[in-house]
Amino acid sequence: MKIQTKVARRTFLRTALAASAVIPLAAIPLVLKADNHRVDEANPSAKALGYRHDAASVDTAKFPARATADGKTQFCDNCKLYQAGDDGWGGCSIFPGKQVKGKGWCGAWMKA
Ligand code: SF4
Incomplete structure (x- = not known):
């Protein structure tokens, strides 16, 4: 009876150890996948349109429309x-398969 308990404990410990090693590795692709679905601000199309995840950081010298009173109310989430x-x-038809931040902005903003 004691031998069976020791074997069961060993089996449990081996399984738990193996699971603890595999679970963090399995989580990595999910993290990478989430980031890969977001528009990279350095992407040439994003740069050309002045896209920024934070609308407050838009280069208003290049995109003066964002600096106007009306422009300051423009965000991806009301485009x-x-x-x-x-x-x-969320998604944006300008960047198929990618996500933009709701509080972001780009020069292609359109009134909903
Ligand atoms: S088109 Fe609209 S939703 Fe898409 S990035 Fe530009 S402002 Fe955001």
């Missing part, structure tokens, strides 16, 4: 091309 998603990020 006609925005499709709301999770966690404040």
Whole structure:
């Protein structure tokens, strides 16, 4: 009876050790996948349109429309091309397959 308990404990410990090594590795692709779905501000198309995740950081010297009173109310989440998603990020037809931040902005903003 005691031998069976020792074997069961060893099996449990081996399984738990193996699981603890595998679970963090399995989580890495999910983190990378989430980041890969977001528009990179350094992407040439994003740069050409002045896209920024934070609309307050738009280069208003290059994109003066964002500095006007009307422009300051423009964000991705009130743009006609925005499709709301999770966690404040959503789709944009300008960047197929990528997500933009709801409080972001680019020069292609359109009134909804
Ligand atoms: S088109 Fe609209 S939703 Fe897309 S990045 Fe520009 S402002 Fe944001």
